[in-house]
Structures are given as C-alpha cells and as structure tokens.
Amino acid sequence: MNAILAAAPSNGLVLAYSLFPKGAYDNRPKACQGGWVELQHLFQGTWTPNEVRAGDDPKKGLPGISMATFRPRTTRACQNVMSLDGLLVDFDNGMEVETGEFHVRPDGRPTNRPKVRKVCLPDPVHPQEVMGQLESLGVAAFAYTTWSNKPDWPRFRLAVGFANSVPAELWPAALEYALEVLGLRSFVRGIDLPVVRDIARMHFLAGGPEGQEIQRWSLDGGLLAMPLDVLHRIDVPEIPLRPWQETIVRERAATDSNWYQRFHVQGKPVDFRSLDVPRLLRAMGVQVGVPQSYAGGTKWRTHCPWASEHTHGLDDDSGVILRFPGHWPIWRCAHSHHAHMGLRDLLEAYGGVL
Numbered sequence: 082m083n084a085i086l087a088a089a090p091s092n093g094l095v096l097a098y099s100l101f102p103k104g105a106y107d108n109r110p111k112a113c114q115g116g117w118v119e120l121q122h123l124f125q126g127t128w129t130p131n132e133v134r135a136g137d138d139p140k141k142g143l144p145g146i147s148m149a150t151f152r153p154r155t156t157r158a159c160q161n162v163m164s165l166d167g168l169l170v171d172f173d174n175g176m177e178v179e180t181g182e183f184h185v186r187p188d189g190r191p192t193n194r195p196k197v198r199k200v201c202l203p204d205p206v207h208p209q210e211v212m213g214q215l216e217s218l219g220v221a222a223f224a225y226t227t228w229s230n231k232p233d234w235p236r237f238r239l240a241v242g243f244a245n246s247v248p249a250e251l252w253p254a255a256l257e258y259a260l261e262v263l264g265l266r267s268f269v270r271g272i273d274l275p276v277v278r279d280i281a282r283m284h285f286l287a288g289g290p291e292g293q294e295i296q297r298w299s300l301d302g303g304l305l306a307m308p309l310d311v312l313h314r315i316d317v318p319e320i321p322l323r324p325w326q327e328t329i330v331r332e333r334a335a336t337d338s339n340w341y342q343r344f345h346v347q348g349k350p351v352d353f354r355s356l357d358v359p360r361l362l363r364a365m366g367v368q369v370g371v372p373q374s375y376a377g378g379t380k381w382r383t384h385c386p387w388a389s390e391h392t393h394g395l396d397d398d399s400g401v402i403l404r405f406p407g408h409w410p411i412w413r414c415a416h417s418h419h420a421h422m423g424l425r426d427l428l429e430a431y432g433g434v435l
C-alpha cells in the first residue's frame with residue numbers, strides 16, 4: 082500500500098457528504114454518509130435536471146453534491162462548513178481572453194475592468210491522463226464528463242475520497258497537499274483553482290443535454306490519508322492575479338499613500354477608522370447581512386456592488402466587511418475578478434454618498 086493512502090481498505094471507511102437534490106436553487110444541504118462504493122454509485126447515475134427558471138441553463142436543475150459536512154440546519158455557505166471528506170475537482174480547461182470591451186459604471190462610463198470570455202486551453206487536460214496518473218498510485222477515484230463537455234473542449238469532474246475528515250480551516254492546505262501527492266500539479270492548468278478552494282461549492286451529478294453521451298472512469302484503490310499535522314505546516318500560495326489586475330494594482334501604487342485625502346465630510350477629512358461601511362453599502366443599494374463577532378472585531382457578509390461582473394453575473398454574499406477597533410475597515414469580494422479590489426474601490430465609485 083502506498084504511503085499516502087489509508088492502511089484500511091477503502092470499502093470499510095464511511096465518508097460524509099451533502100446532497101442538493103433540487104440543484105442550484107437548493108440551498109439546504111442534505112447530510113449523507115456512505116462508503117466509496119455508495120459514492121461511485123451516485124457518480125454512475127445519469128440524472129435528469131429538475132425544472133429551472135425561465136432563461137436559466139438547464140444544467141442548474143441537476144442534483145448537486147459536495148464533499149463538505151455543513152452545520153445542522155444551516156445553508157450552503159462557507160461559514161457553515163465543518164469538514165470535508167473528499168476532493169471534487171472540475172477540469173474546465175478554460176482560459177480567459179479579453180474581449181476589448183470594458184464593464185461600465187452606473188453612469189455609463191467604462192471601468193478599468195475588461196469584459197472577458199472563456200475559450201478552451203490550447204493544450205486541454207484529458208481525463209485519461211489524470212486517471213492514468215491516479216491509477217499508478219493505487220488511488221480510488223472517479224471521473225465523469227460534465228454537461229458542457231464537447232469533443233473539442235473536454236470538461237470533466239474528478240472525485241477522490243479522503244480516509245479521514247479535514248477541518249474546514251485546513252481546506253486550502255489540504256488541496257495543496259492533495260495536488261502534490263497525487264501528482265496533479267502538471268494538470269493544474271485545466272483547473273479553475275478559486276472554484277476548488279471554495280469549500281461550500283456544489284458540483285452537479287452526471288447529466289447531459291439530450292443525445293450527449295456521458296463518459297466515466299472508475300478506479301478502485303485506497304482513500305487518500307490526510308495528515309492533519311502536515312497540513313498545519315503547509316504554506317498556501319495566493320492565487321495569482323490576472324495580468325489586467327496586476328496592471329491596475331501597479332498603476333494605482335503611486336497613489337496608495339494618499340488616495341483617501343480627497344474624501345471629506347462637512348469640510349473635514351474622513352476618519353476612516355469610524356467609517357460606517359455597512360451604511361455606505363446599503364446607501365449604494367447593496368445587501369449587507371447581520372453583524373457577527375469575529376476575531377476580536379466585527380464581520381458582515383455583503384453582496385458585491387459589481388456582481389454583474391462576476392462569472393455568470395452571480396449575485397451572492399461574496400463580500401465581507403471586517404472591522405477591528407482602531408483600524409481602518411476592510412471590504413473585499415471573494416470573486417476572483419475582484420480579488421484586487423477593496424475599500425478604495427468602494428470609495429472611488431460611491432464616495433459621493435458620504
């Protein structure tokens with residue numbers, strides 16, 4: 082038995098996971114448990130989508146799965162994840178290209194954020210090469226082609242089970258560890274890394290448009306043992322910014338130390354330490370959640386004022402305000418197109434309402 086795998090046979094171990102029978106609109110995780118064989122059975126099924134809202138992609142009606150265990154009676158949100166018993170990785174094989182157009186402000190002027198579209202990588206990752214690598218390690222794994230798979234643009238999902246649960250806070254380190262020991266680093270180009278780092282992500286079970294054949298690959302073997310003591314010591318790299326984001330960050334560096342000086346309230350410079358960001362966002366028409374105590378300060382989940390720029394225009398509670406006594410508040414959005422943005426962007430776009 083390989084050193085990275087559990088000594089116990091896979092079929093004796095029970096994995097916890099969550100199902101979302103109604104698909105993308107289903108926000109209530111249904112807690113489930115089963116062995117690797119039961120999971121294989123789920124992945125072997127071909128599922129028919131539930132009804133979707135008019136104009137929505139039919140695949141959103143497919144039942145979903147997450148290898149996360151959520152706190153009882155909560156919703157599918159990052160802060161409700163307790164632990165994860167496996168890895169679900171989407172190989173999208175996509176890369177973004179700029180269209181030459183820019184997102185626009187509410188007043189119609191263009192922002193500095195380009196509109197992008199996804200195209201297939203010049204050298205997409207194929208399921209056969211990933212499964213070949215995992216087979217050489219003796220790892221239990223399953224892969225299936227997804228709804229959007231095309232002969233000239235392969236898209237598939239990979240599942241690997243863990244022999245022990247990983248606590249939610251160790252997830253980014255667990256992902257780094259798994260990619261390394263499973264020998265998947267050379268295939269990372271096909272993965273949308275921010276999606277895999279999202280611990281609350283739901284993945285659709287297998288289904289396809291009429292007439293589309295779903296291909297599947299199943300490997301029997303051991304479950305991956307997750308050494309929690311090792312995970313504690315792993316440095317998790319930041320997800321790199323896109324080249325256009327790097328350009329924006331570089332261009333504004335010259336004014337990093339004084340951009341805030343132009344904001345005044347009743348003739349006086351704004352005291353940013355007491356700036357009421359929840360109120361500012363609400364004044365912008367953006368939803369803000371209830372305050373929660375967080376690491377000696379306060380945290381609010383928020384929506385994003387620029388949600389229309391997210392992939393598929395997803396308007397979720399991806400934003401967060403953090404406030405610690407005596408410090409400037411922090412705002413950020415978890416969507417990767419907004420990874421470079423913060424309080425300065427809020428003020429520069431909407432500071433007029435101060």
Ligand SMILES: [Zn+2]
Nearest residue numbers: 385414416419
């Ligand atoms: Zn955003």
